[in-house]
Amino acid sequence: MKLERPILVGGLGLSFSLWILQNMHHSMVQMGELGLFSLVAVGGGLWLFKQNRGKNASDIFDGMAVNRVRVEEAIALTEVIINQLATEVENHPALGTLREQVNQLFFELDRQEIKLAVTGGKSVGKTTLIQVLQKNFASVKFNETAPLFVEAAEKSDNLAEVNQSDFILFLTNGDLTDSEFQSLQQLKAANQPAMVVFNKQDQYLPDERQSVLLSLKQRMQGNVVATAVSPLPTKVRKHQEDGSVQEWMEQPAPDIQQLTQHLFEIVAQQRQQLVWTTTMRKAKLLKADAKIVLNGVRCDRATPIIEQYQWIAAAAAFANPVPALDILATAAINAQMVMDLGGIYQQKFSLEQAQTVAGAMGSLMLKLGLVELSTKAVSTVLKSNAVTFVAGGVVQGVSAAYLTRVAGLSLIEYFEQQEIALNSEGGFNLDKLRQTLQNVFVQNQQIGVLQGFVKQGVKRLLPEASQGKIIASETVA
Numbered sequence: 001m002k003l004e005r006p007i008l009v010g011g012l013g014l015s016f017s018l019w020i021l022q023n024m025h026h027s028m029v030q031m032g033e034l035g036l037f038s039l040v041a042v043g044g045g046l047w048l049f050k051q052n053r054g055k056n057a058s059d060i061f062d063g064m065a066v067n068r069v070r071v072e073e074a075i076a077l078t079e080v081i082i083n084q085l086a087t088e089v090e091n092h093p094a095l096g097t098l099r100e101q102v103n104q105l106f107f108e109l110d111r112q113e114i115k116l117a118v119t120g121g122k123s124v125g126k127t128t129l130i131q132v133l134q135k136n137f138a139s140v141k142f143n144e145t146a147p148l149f150v151e152a153a154e155k156s157d158n159l160a161e162v163n164q165s166d167f168i169l170f171l172t173n174g175d176l177t178d179s180e181f182q183s184l185q186q187l188k189a190a191n192q193p194a195m196v197v198f199n200k201q202d203q204y205l206p207d208e209r210q211s212v213l214l215s216l217k218q219r220m221q222g223n224v225v226a227t228a229v230s231p232l233p234t235k236v237r238k239h240q241e242d243g244s245v246q247e248w249m250e251q252p253a254p255d256i257q258q259l260t261q262h263l264f265e266i267v268a269q270q271r272q273q274l275v276w277t278t279t280m281r282k283a284k285l286l287k288a289d290a291k292i293v294l295n296g297v298r299c300d301r302a303t304p305i306i307e308q309y310q311w312i313a314a315a316a317a318f319a320n321p322v323p324a325l326d327i328l329a330t331a332a333i334n335a336q337m338v339m340d341l342g343g344i345y346q347q348k349f350s351l352e353q354a355q356t357v358a359g360a361m362g363s364l365m366l367k368l369g370l371v372e373l374s375t376k377a378v379s380t381v382l383k384s385n386a387v388t389f390v391a392g393g394v395v396q397g398v399s400a401a402y403l404t405r406v407a408g409l410s411l412i413e414y415f416e417q418q419e420i421a422l423n424s425e426g427g428f429n430l431d432k433l434r435q436t437l438q439n440v441f442v443q444n445q446q447i448g449v450l451q452g453f454v455k456q457g458v459k460r461l462l463p464e465a466s467q468g469k470i471i472a473s474e475t476v477a
């Protein structure tokens with residue numbers, strides 16, 4: 001039912017208002033005393049009120065809500081990766097666990113019990129809150145995390161625990177600190193529904209309390225409730241008949257109505273959403289795990305292939321020294337390497353396509369200045385290693401090998417980032433490839449990496465005798 005105007009006159013307005021009254025919660029029962037006319041007018045206001053409340057309750061998802069079909073799709077995609085692993089490696093040791101976990105996800109979809117984690121800094125009232133709430137929520141399993149912001153060592157444990165939970169109560173005792181705010185942002189980024197609970201509000205004067213709450217609400221888009229789960233005892237003073245004054249301490253009841261009401265609503269209305277959102281998160285994490293295993297297997301197979309092409313390129317450029325800028329054209333990026341690596345990553349190319357990719361990579365490397373940078377870096381390393389006799393072609397040979405390596409590693413990284421998808425004819429994303437090339441190049445420009453590589457290259461290209469100097473300078477250094 002969707003009405004454009006909240007305030008209506010006449011029959012519809014009246015019945016609408018009555019309908020709303022029937023649906024209102026107990027707190028509004030008093031309304032019956034109002035005259036009929038005001039009832040119509042108030043009806044509109046209540047309608048707005050109810051709309052807002054409805055919005056608030058679902059705010060806990062903040063755009064992360066999912067439906068069952070989408071979760072099932074995510075699980076199926078995870079299965080695709082696992083099956084792929086099984087076809088590429090028979091009996092991979094990780095397969096058993098991965099399969100078990102993915103099957104578990106299908107059961108998860110129908111889980112009845114809600115898992116709720118209570119987290120926050122040290123001594124904010126987590127344990128006390130759980131004690132107070134547990135008896136009211138039989139279908140909820142409460143879990144206290146270790147206090148946040150205490151020791152870095154415990155952090156990863158906390159995260160794992162939080163990841164398994166459907167909903168987080170994030171306790172704070174005042175306005176959010178930077179680290180509290182960051183933790184909340186992380187939860188949101190991880191698609192983890194959460195609500196902020198401003199506990200120990202009894203420690204504030206009423207107007208202070210209001211301003212803290214207001215500030216929290218502004219920062220958290222309203223998703224905040226205030227509590228005092230264990231208020232401090234207050235002094236009660238009674239004047240007796242005989243003029244004497246009696247004083248004693250009284251323990252006020254916990255102030256948790258707002259929280260319990262919200263939780264009741266969430267548990268009643270959002271249970272499935274919560275469970276599905278959690279399952280979605282788990283499916284994505286499991287998929288990432290499976291992909292790491294699969295990529296590890298593929299990388300192990302791709303590395304020797306890159307090495308092989310690297311030394312082919314080195315030998316070619318060494319035997320036939322060309323000006324530095326022509327290294328690429330002659331040797332460095334072999335279309336066959338593109339095909340071989342693509343094959344390992346299940347991205348099939350025709351020779352023609354592979355040639356296009358190789359050509360595109362070559363011109364990217366030129367444009368990015370990688371060729372010049374490499375030859376310079378290689379010469380510098382050679383000189384600093386006191387190789388006075390640099391045979392013709394050594395710089396070219398080692399540079400060609402180096403560029404081949406960068407190209408090969410970039411292809412691996414690029415392929416790894418590609419989804420295993422059905423649209424294998426998607427073509428190459430040059431922007432992404434450029435990014436990857438740059439990153440991989442920077443990683444491999446580190447002087448340690450480069451030195452190691454040059455030594456390896458020289459060993460390959462030069463006869464034993466002339467290597468003596470490099471080895472000697474190594475031992476001196």
Ligand SMILES: Nc1nc2c(ncn2[C@@H]2O[C@H](COP(=O)(O)OP(=O)(O)OP(=O)(O)O)[C@@H](O)[C@H]2O)c(=O)[nH]1
Nearest residue numbers: 122123124125126127128147200228229230231232
């Ligand atoms: N004044 C006041 N004190 C409270 C309130 N809630 C909890 N406390 C007190 O705060 C102290 C810490 O409470 P806990 O429930 O142990 O807090 P915790 O977050 O579980 O603490 P750790 O697990 O050690 O991080 C206790 O002394 C509680 O009595 C409250 O609403 N008001």
Ligand SMILES: [Mg+2]
Nearest residue numbers: 126127128144
């Ligand atoms: Mg505790």
